Amino acid sequence: MDQKKIIIIGAGVVGCSTAYYLSKMGQRNITVIEQGPLFETGGSTSHAPGLVFQLNSSKLLTTLANQTVECFKELSSDEKPSFHSVGSIEVASTPERLEDLKRKAGLAASWGMESFILSPEECEEKCSLINSENIYGGLYVPSDGIAKPLRANEKMAEFSISQGAVFYSHTEVTDFDVVDSQIKAVETTAGRFEADIVICCAGFWGPRIGEMAGVTIPLQPLAHQYVFTNDLQELADETEEVTAPLIRDQDRAMYYRQVFKGLGIGSYQHRPLPVEIREITKYGETKEMPSVKPFTPEDFEKPWQDSLKLLPGLTQAGLKRGINGIFSFTPDGMPLLGEAQNVRGFWVAEAIWVTHSAGVGKAMAEWIINGTPSLDLELCDINRFDNFALNPTFYKKRSIENFEKVYAIHHPFMPPETAREMRVSPFYLRQKSLGASFNEKLGWEQPQWYDANALLVENYKNAIFKRKGWAAEYWEPTIEAEHLHTKQYAGLYDATAAKKRLEIKGEDAVEFLQKLTTGNIDISVGQVMNTFMLNELAGIKDEIRVIRTGEAAFLVLCTGAVEASWIKRHLPIESRVAIQDVTAATCSLAVIGPKASDVLQSLAPEFFTSKVWQPGQAKELFIGNVTVLAVYDSYLGTEGWELFTTFAQGLQLWDRLVESGQPYQLIAVGDRALENLRIESLKLRSGKDFWSEHSPYEVGLHHMVDLNKQTFIGKEALLERNNEGPKLLAITLELNDPSIVVMGYEPVFDEDTAVGFVTSAGYAYHLGKGVVHVLVLPEAVKASKELSIEYFGERYTAKIIRESVVTV
Template sequence: MEQKKIIIIGAGVVGCSTAYYLNKMGQRNITVIEQGPLFETGGSTSHAPGLVFQLGFSKVLTTLANQTVETFKELSNKDQPSFYSVGSLEVANTEERLEDLKRKAGVGRSWGMEANILTPEECAQKNSLINPDEILGGLYVASDGIAKPLRAIDEMASFAESCGTKFYGHTEVTDIEVVDGQVKAVETSAGRFEVDLIICCAGFWGPRIGEMVGVTIPLQPIAHQYVFSNDLQELADETEEVTAPLIRDQDNAMYFRQVFNGIGIGSYQHRPLPVEVSEITKYGEAKEMPSVKQFTPEDFFEKPWQDAQKLIPGLKQAGVKRGINGIFSFTPDGMPLLGESQKVRGFWVAEAIWVTHSAGVGKQMAEWIINGAPTLDLELCDINRFDTYAQSPAYYKKRSIENYEKVYDVHHPFMPPETSRDMRVSPYYIRQKTLGAYFNEKSGWEQPQWYEANDWLVAKYEKTILKREGWAAEYWSPIIEAEQLHTRQHAGLYDGTAVKKRLEVRGEGALEFLQQLTTSNMDVPIGHVTSTLMLHELAGIKDEIKVIRTAASTFFVLCTGAVEASWIKKHLPVSSRIVIQDLTAGMCGLGVMGAKASEIMYSLDPQIFVRSEWEIGRAKEVFIGNVPVLAVYDSYAGTERWEFFTTSDQGLQLWDALFEAGREYQLIPVGDRALENLRIESLSLRNGKDFWSEHDPYEVGLDHMVDLNKQTFIGKKALIDRKEKGPKRLLTTLLLDDPSIVVMGYEPVFDEGKVAGFVTSAGYEYSIGKGMVYALLSPKSVNKESELSIEYFGQRYTAKIMTKSTAMTN
């Protein structure tokens, strides 16, 4: 393997984990630089209470936590364990929380984790400190526990040093040299280090390192309260640091762990306490370590302490020994910041990571650097996921603080953010507001979910509409279903501005560049539209994209988002004459779809939109009135669709022209939720929802987009190998037997009582009259066409694999 000169900045648990796994994979010539002492550096690792609750609604975070636990167990020895497997309890004080824990237990099974709902009495049996009268039940995860990161670091560092890695403590990074967009050297208080690759693992100091190379690291340090109780009578005989299960009381925004004879208590009840990076002291400049601020008792003792005593009555006699306000990093979306920056080649980031996910991140970072891709999909963690709007402190600081405030809330997948809104609006935003659009955010854009102006349609389709209840009815309106039904029968006008990134790839070599990047033949006539895939080096699907050839050496590319756009740009050779221009901000999109779509376009301009002159999968540059547009004709959701792209200054005029032309054909504005339902109903897949970079085209039924006769493309060799080995999962369509039930996504699917996979997308198929889902299942369950069941809030509902005959029969 190619040996690179690697500098890791930061010797906390993330930096040491990354060094450990790089060495395990054969990488050498690694240097770790730490501004504080080795290894109690003064960062978040040094004061972290070590609670590891692995299970969450995020598959990627759950997997990273699983890998961390496995690593820490491997690094344990009999006298100095790096992990105590004592289990955890998440308790519920409200019916809403208890229902959410049932949903979480189901998701645990989807992710391959065992989690069980317990009665209050059973919770007290697991941890006798709990007052069962204060709770309604709890979720028990036996494999959770307490991490001892400093012990793990000692083992990791010893192994790394045995492989030649050098560690420098009390060494400050003062500058980073970048030449022609590539890192070249790190200047430190101990001298200059030539580098090929830098990995920034500096924790909440990360933004300061990012500034040295002109890369924004959008995280907000926030102080968080943690106190230690005096000894409890109930724990008087304990000699081990921790034997009792951890406790998380999310209804009161608190967590608890045993610390020998006392209790450690963390609270999120207090007001946000943001800390500016410039205010954080260096090691040795404060009484305590840099990651610890002075305790603010007024934030703790008014309510949190009372709540803590109700749940654990033994605290009343014990009282509080001492408290700290420890600093942790929060991001706008609650996810870590990982990967190589698009702006500077060789500058990698592993930031905003808690101990819970630390070793898992180190493992994946090592795979990413050495193999070109991690085995786990990290799209949601990619440092490049934030467009320029989201790199402003005005955006990410407010959104990160909001994330802190809601960290223990019951999170609904359609719950809109409250802060940093109206960052991006389409040119027809004023029309959408007039029509009563209910907005959510999508890639920073204000995206209509449904329109109150369509409320009159509810009565029209009342006998057909499925009335949703409970969880499925939150952040929902029957208008969504009415828009879905009406579009199928007539036509809908939808805002496509936020749906995709819009890139122009042009110049000498553009065709060859796209041939290497995609799985299909890009050498098509001008005006042809090609739906194709991009694979990474391990043959996982990086994205499904649409490419329109607009000239001999010019291509219009529609990709999913900022991460996928950055991946395209990353593969552009340094000396290339190809220009990749991001047109997203200056261009808007509108679509007309439905049974009457072509009639509307013909009535608008019978000379341009003559159906005989258009074929499915064709694009032309035309005028609609005064507006120059790139018009694309294709099918979607089993019906005709026209998409139009123009410059933002012309967008409002385009909206008005299409809206007016559609009046006599009952054209309505359609929100994003109805569009999503139509997608599911039409068996169309979505990147990041139904498949991601862990899956290959054969597993998800997209192999028709692969041309193995092409001489080469990224991932081809690995794809052939994966094809020969056969799929690990198969994306399958299921129909729920009960016509009154819909699910939401990520629920476990059972085959004869055993977990066979999980739901990805979920909707309602009105032409059949049943709930419909896509599910990633084991090939065994798919091939024998089993009768399956889907667990939803602890209840199981029978489902069958949808076949062509099923659809035709209905």
């Protein structure tokens, strides 16, 4: 095994977990540097209450939590358990929360976890402290429990040291030696440490460490209230630290755990309490640990009254003491993982709670040693943020908003409220004048629908599918009218935010892209190809669109910043290839629908009628004063054109298209209509219906792989995976009940066995029924039976649509 000099900064639970798994995978030259003592370091791990609620709307976070529980159980002994499996109860204090818990129970089935919806009386039976009269029910997860991270740290460090790792306490990082954007060494109060790889696991100190290396780590520390009660009469006979289930009351933003004869109570109900890193003390400078701020009792007055209603036994107990403990929050609520793009060898594992710690350590070790982790970590990738998101104006405000909403009922279409208008397309003012309802997409303000199209609802009132309940949240019938009108006439869609746009040029451009992609990229100038990029394990990194604009020039459209970073990372240092991100300098409009060609022919007949266009063809041309790269292709089940131009000329292009499109009933359409058109056309979307855990063969898109190519990243692994057979298959189902649509991530059942989950869901007007893309076990497809989907606790039958991407 290739041995590297690895320096881990921070001996909290994340640093110890990472050292542990690197050691288990054979790395021997590991040094862990900690500014405090071992192992109660003074960071968040030291005061964390240890509650592990594994279930999350994110499959990734749930899996990381599952792996953490498994690891901590393995590190336990009878005398000193590192995990107490006591289960958890999430109570519903409102009818809306009870419905949300039913949805969460569905998520549990989707992610392979056991859970049960309980009546109020059953909640009280599970935990006698609960007053069942003030709740509507609950969700019980038996595998949840209490983690003891300091015990786990000692065990993991003990193993790592036995394998050659060295731990330094009371050692402060003072600087880094970075040469030609490559990490070379770490300077500390104990001397200089040569390094091939540095892993920053410094918790809320991470931004300070990153700044020394020239890497922005966009997290915001916030204080969070946690109190200890005096002894409760109901727990007077307890001798164990914890035997009662964890309790969470998300309607009141509270959680509870037993601590011997008393309780620990946490609250997110209070005002945000952001902490600036410069205000955080070093270990030993104050009586309290650096991660603990003085308790603010006025913020706990209402939380305490709410607690008395749920747990009446607290009335006689009262409070013993409280802290405001510091935790890290990020702009999107996800951890920050991976190697920084601008400094090779500088890795980050930040903004991680104890719940996910060991899972993250395992994934980081795999990533560093194998080149890619077995889990898809793109939602956590440190490189997922463009430059706008590295602005403190953005990430501080958005992180605080995430704190405020941490226990809210999260709808997939709920827009963020803070740090908006960070990026706007050249069409923004026109869109506002049309009454666009905006959400954010990769930092851009992206129209979801237009109030100007509300008049169309009357035209299509007999056809529009009217959504109900959860599906009707953040929805308007205008979305359906835009969908139907585009299918009949034409829609104008702002595609500026849809993809990252990279210009790749140079003598070695063809060779570089051939290695990067599964298709034969040596296409003719003016041709367009959709192809995959695979990682080293043959997982789909992205589906990209490649447009050859010259003999040694390509325009590559990839999903986002992570994929763009991955492309740049694979460029050899001595390569004669230049990659330029032109996303901010360009814009894109799509004209879609049966009248799309008529619109363009009327606008520029010399370009759109005098020459024959073939699907998948691109040409540079002029529309009035505007220079355009036009791509003609079938688009979501109908014909369409995508038009690229400079940011400066975008508004002219919009105005010309709108004017010329009036006779053909061209309308501006939003993201929601386009997404439903995609689902109706049975097209799968990279990152939504498949990701890097899946191969092209599993998702039925093997026609995009050219095995005649001599080599490409992941080819050998792909052949091996194909011989082994698929673990999951992507298929499309049609719901038998025409009155039902679902929203995504619901479990799919074969009789009473969960066999997969929904990835995308929409309504197919040509079928008059809801359709869903799902990932399921291969045996469920081979059986050719009717399947069912569970939605808020109810089962709805569905059949496989054979003309979709089914592969058996």
